[in-house]
Amino acid sequence: MRYIDFVDLKYRAKETDVVCTFHVEPEGMKMEEAAGGVAAESSIGTWTELTTVKPYVMRLAAHVQKIEENKVEIAYPLELFELGNMPNILSSVSGNIFGLRTIKNLRLNDIHLPARLVRSFNGPKYGVEGIRKLLKVYDRPLVGTIIKPKLGLKTVDHAKVAYEAWIGGCDIVKDDENLSSQKFNLFEDRVIKTLEGRDKAEEETGERKVYMINITAETKEMLRRAEFVFESGGEYVMVDILTCGFSALQTLREQDFDLVIHAHRAGHAAFTKNPRHGISMKVVARIARIIGVDQLHVGTVVGKMFETREEVRENCEALKEEMDGLKLVLPVASGGLHPRLVPALIEFFGKDFAIQAGGGIHGHGDGTVSGAKAMRQAVDATLEGLLLSEYAETHRELEIALRMWRQNS
Numbered sequence: 001m002r003y004i005d006f007v008d009l010k011y012r013a014k015e016t017d018v019v020c021t022f023h024v025e026p027e028g029m030k031m032e033e034a035a036g037g038v039a040a041e042s043s044i045g046t047w048t049e050l051t052t053v054k055p056y057v058m059r060l061a062a063h064v065q066k067i068e069e070n071k072v073e074i075a076y077p078l079e080l081f082e083l084g085n086m087p088n089i090l091s092s093v094s095g096n097i098f099g100l101r102t103i104k105n106l107r108l109n110d111i112h113l114p115a116r117l118v119r120s121f122n123g124p125k126y127g128v129e130g131i132r133k134l135l136k137v138y139d140r141p142l143v144g145t146i147i148k149p150k151l152g153l154k155t156v157d158h159a160k161v162a163y164e165a166w167i168g169g170c171d172i173v174k175d176d177e178n179l180s181s182q183k184f185n186l187f188e189d190r191v192i193k194t195l196e197g198r199d200k201a202e203e204e205t206g207e208r209k210v211y212m213i214n215i216t217a218e219t220k221e222m223l224r225r226a227e228f229v230f231e232s233g234g235e236y237v238m239v240d241i242l243t244c245g246f247s248a249l250q251t252l253r254e255q256d257f258d259l260v261i262h263a264h265r266a267g268h269a270a271f272t273k274n275p276r277h278g279i280s281m282k283v284v285a286r287i288a289r290i291i292g293v294d295q296l297h298v299g300t301v302v303g304k305m306f307e308t309r310e311e312v313r314e315n316c317e318a319l320k321e322e323m324d325g326l327k328l329v330l331p332v333a334s335g336g337l338h339p340r341l342v343p344a345l346i347e348f349f350g351k352d353f354a355i356q357a358g359g360g361i362h363g364h365g366d367g368t369v370s371g372a373k374a375m376r377q378a379v380d381a382t383l384e385g386l387l388l389s390e391y392a393e394t395h396r397e398l399e400i401a402l403r404m405w406r407q408n409s
Contacts (some may be wrong), residue, residue, distance in 0.1 A: 009395035011063040013075035019112040020093050022072045023276060027104035034102055035064045035072040041097050043080060071109075083120035086246045086291060089113070094279055097189035105276040109276055111283050113290065118324040122253050123294040126260045127327025128320075128352055133292060134235060134260065135171055135208045139242050140383055141351055142374050144172030144212075145368075146334070146358035151178060155185050159193035161368055165361060166201035166209045168372025172354060173198075174212035177240050177266040187213075187225060191232050199233075212262045214236040219248040226257050238262040253292035262332070281311065285318035288329070295330035296390070297356075301348050302341045309348070316349070332356055338363075339378035339388070339401040346382050356378070365400050374401035 013019045026034035039045070041407035057332030060080055066073035074093075082088045094108045124130075132138050145165045147158055162173040173194070181187035191213055198209045215225040215237045222244065226237050241249050241263045253261065271278035281299070288296050298315035299307035307315075319329035331353045333345055338360030345355060357375055375398040381391035381398070393397035 001040065001058075003033045003040050003045065006036040006045060006061060006336060007032050007064040007067075009065060009067065011065040012074065013063075013065060014077075016078040016114045016116065018076040018078065018089070018093065018114065018117065020074050020076070020079065020108060021110040022074065023070050023105065023107040023109055024072045024103065025070060025276065027102055029102050031067060031070075032064075034181030035067055035074075037100060037102055038072065038097050038106065039064045039074045042074070042092050042095065043076060078114055078116060081117060083117060086121070086250060086287060089117070090246070090287070094283075098146060098277075105274075107275070107277050108279045108283055110280065111286055113286075113322045118290055118294035118326065121250070121290045122328040123255070123257075123290060124261075124292050124294045124329055125327075126294040128330045129327065131260060131315040131330055135210065137171060137208070138318060139351065140379055141246040141349070141381060142171045142330075142354040143169060143372070144174060144332075144354050144356045145170050145361045145372065145375075146176050146356055147179070148175055148176075148358045148362045150176030150358075151182070153185060155189045155193050158185055158190060159197045161196050161362065162211065163197035163201055164368040165372045166198060167204055168361075168369040170209075170361070170372045171207070172212060172236075172356070174236075174238055174262065174356065174360070175214035176358075177214065177216075177238075177264045179214055180217065187215075188228060191229055191234065195233055207387045210236045210260075212236045214238045214240070214264075216240040216244050216264075219244070219251050222252060223255060224250060226255065226259060229257055230257055234259070235308070236260045236262055239263055239293075240266045241293065242267045242284070246287065246291060249288070249293070250291050260294045261292065263288050263296040265297045280314075281307065282314045282318045285315050285329075286323075289319055289323065290325060293329060294327075295332050295354060297334055298331040300333045300335050300337060300341075300345070302337070302344045312348070316353075318365055320352075328352075330354055334358075336360075338405040339374045339398060342375070342378035342403045343382045343388065346379070351383075360401075360405070363404070364397070365404055366397065370397040370400065 026069045039062040062076045200211050200285045237259050272281045299312040301312050334356035337357040361371035362368050377398040
């Protein structure tokens with residue numbers, strides 16, 4: 001079959017098809033042939049005519065069913081894929097096609113998996129509802145921080161910073177994505193010491209507190225660490241889902257630990273940032289939800305991350321839209337956040353999201369406790385419909401934060 005033979009603009013995807021939306025920019029050929037090349041090379045075709053194709057193989061061909069300028073929609077028969085095997089799915093629809101010489105730029109912008117494929121994965125165990133039940137916080141965004149500096153603190157100092165964030169008002173404390181089990185802060189010691197601080201903070205504040213420790217490692221070690229967290233009384237784990245890989249993530253989820261899975265997207269911008277080539281964050285969000293994370297970083301709209309408002313909205317939709325009964329995943333906003341940005345965050349995200357602020361809490365002039373208080377005060381003021389400046393008149397921590405970050409809103 002020639003590339004052009006995979007183009008059928010009269011075809012309409014079946015309910016059982018996998019449907020992908022690509023941005024395609026040809027190099028030295030017409031758009032229709034380039035689109036057909038993507039469909040061919042990701043299903044049953046190749047660059048030349050074959051003598052090995054049997055008649056029964058033809059029903060497995062992918063179909064280009066829509067071409068609108070550079071937007072191409074391709075439908076793949078379900079039989080092309082193995083159930084419960086995300087590497088197989090992604091190796092097909094986002095594999096060698098990115099290296100085709102006849103394609104200048106190619107981006108996988110969206111993916112839809114049929115119900116049978118979706119249900120072959122576990123999906124989220126807790127999701128938004130389960131997280132809120134665990135923390136007993138139902139009517140506001142969750143407030144979290146990342147331990148800063150991200151690397152270098154000894155275990156005792158790491159645990160002290162976490163404790164101070166919790167008593168200041170944070171619900172969540174998490175490791176940075178590159179803190180693992182370095183000599184200055186060994187994993188097991190960090191779990192024990194930091195959870196001791198959590199217990200103390202819960203007793204003093206009367207609020208539930210959680211610690212997201214980074215368990216990212218080789219898969220067997222990651223499972224061992226997750227089990228250690230659970231046995232030590234932890235309720236959350238954090239995983240760098242792209243650097244450890246979707247197979248490792250799926251293995252972790254299928255252990256069915258009573259642990260919320262916080263998904264960090266470290267490394268995503270290597271292939272999501274270019275709007276003309278790579279894979280969109282929306283696709284990553286869909287895949288992570290199907291495999292079974294409970295919360296995921298999605299961008300901020302404000303702050304230091306690059307995504308546009310529309311991209312972040314699409315990421316959130318992928319986590320919360322109806323998807324064959326899967327639980328909703330909690331979006332996490334993180335990257336350059338501070339109290340002055342809270343009204344804009346709540347306006348965009350609503351109440352069902354987590355604010356993760358590192359420097360915007362630990363950079364407060366009066367320290368971490370005051371930084372956490374300022375963030376909670378900003379949330380309270382916004383939900384009460386008050387201007388931050390008005391609320392700051394009777395809340396010193398917020399007043400200092402607003403002065404500090406006046407130029408960074």
